[in-house]
Amino acid sequence: MLLPFLEPVQEELALVEARLRAVAAGAYAPLAAALQSLLDSGGKRLRPALAILAARFYPPANPEAVIAAAAALEMLHTATLVHDDLIDGALLRRGHATLNASWDQGSTVLAGDYIFARAAAFAAETGNPRVISLFAQTLMTICDGELRQIFGHLDWEQPREEYYRRIFSKTASLFAASTESGAVLSGAPEMAVQALRDYGRYLGMAFQMVDDILDFTGDEEVMGKPVGSDLRQGILTLPVFYFLQEHPHQREALRALVEKGDGGDSLAQAVEMIRLSSAIEAARAEARGFVARARDALRSLPAVPPRQTLYELADFVVERHL
């Protein structure tokens, strides 16, 4: 499960994992089982890794605070996944059944709330007002982004800027918060904090763009979820914007296929139209551009080993297939 280039932070990641597992073990029995299974479904733990790596440029005053922040970030991410899957009616994530696939709506909402609360408790443990505040602000930003996604559903007139805003809110803001928290907790100078925050933000933008591309090109088996799920929900992502830009005359045809809403054939046709177009390559080039900006942001930082790891992590983000 551990990505090979994350080996240098293996120990700290294990400490984070132990803290996450302890949460599951300590909860009310039905919730404990649910948390266990959420943790087992195995995310890549990128956000904790980002916080830990960002804290390595300057020696952290309190290494335990970094672990607590990393746990807070992963818990926050997990809570948003629980609510997102409920909202989207998704039954699979990473090949595992989602919580809402077996739990009723109410219990799923509350499980997500509980995980948010536990995340807040981890953030509080850092004892660092800036980190705690950043944590709360990031959660607001994420919710704002998700709400914009719902309200912007099937809005074919929205400018591409709205897409950037949404993916910053729903993904990049948490990546940025991860690197920023780590840097702040290590007592890094403000210039370095900003550089690491920028890295996280650009990386997060690229990460979400790649996610949105994979929703068209990915292998269902590898991804552990159906392709075309964004379009099925009426969410317009980067490949769609490129497609519409390059094929303005096919706009109404695409729209008709997506809005037909039979969920099956016409949607598959819409996905195919985009998948076979040059929109995918254009979107991928843009994602690479963001990764390049992420790498650039690191240039001003000390050339210590964690910087190399962050470079490798950036490359992984665009090359990954799941």
Place this chain on the structure above:
Amino acid sequence: MLLPFLEPVQEELALVEARLRAVAAGAYAPLAAALQSLLDSGGKRLRPALAILAARFYPPANPEAVIAAAAALEMLHTATLVHDDLIDGALLRRGHATLNASWDQGSTVLAGDYIFARAAAFAAETGNPRVISLFAQTLMTICDGELRQIFGHLDWEQPREEYYRRIFSKTASLFAASTESGAVLSGAPEMAVQALRDYGRYLGMAFQMVDDILDFTGDEEVMGKPVGSDLRQGILTLPVFYFLQEHPHQREALRALVEKGDGGDSLAQAVEMIRLSSAIEAARAEARGFVARARDALRSLPAVPPRQTLYELADFVVERHL
């Protein structure tokens, strides 16, 4: 809207209100409208009042932190109401349409999450690690209680202790957190903090018991919501426990009426059985007992005017009709 005995804290409550309104004004347009209407539907702002009053026994080092804590408590309460109403499918609260009555499930979940996040941001503003941590722990306790309520649904074998545990979690924990935060922020000695926390906890227990009684005896017009909603959801509350204790031979009859699930006549009959029994008076006596314990907790505190206000607030809790 202001309860008469809260006049001494009118100014601070207005500051809290202004902060809450500013949140609504600053949000994404659809969310702003929803927040506005949630604030308009007018809670009694008991939790902010408790925090402000509890901070009055010893001069607060930083009065702004008390206002921030009070805003955090009310926002947290509001967020839980948004999710609760969604979970219960409630269409009315305090005579106003609930958010889920007009919004889809996804947007309602996210609106609640956003309000949680804003509450966390207010808590962070206090800059007090104990208050921030208490805030996060309380949210966990509330979710745990709500989950127990769902999983304990129609469990006719549950002991009465399970009821106490649930109402502590879902209501009394936040009352206790309110008085505790205020006391902590005023720099009160630990004995006083504990006394004020005890007051909040007992008061919260009594408050929820009265809520549960009103669900049987209340006037729909005054309450702004239908009676019998707990039983309709299969939630067993204090009057039910007393009824079952006093009329063990009517247990199966009651159970059959509740579980028939036609939602109308048989449920009304079940409500009537309990409403006309001595269970209501027994439950009310118990609520009064908790109010007496709340009052007792104040005895060790300095005899300053806020203490008198807290006494009056306690009396209000058992005598209220909504």
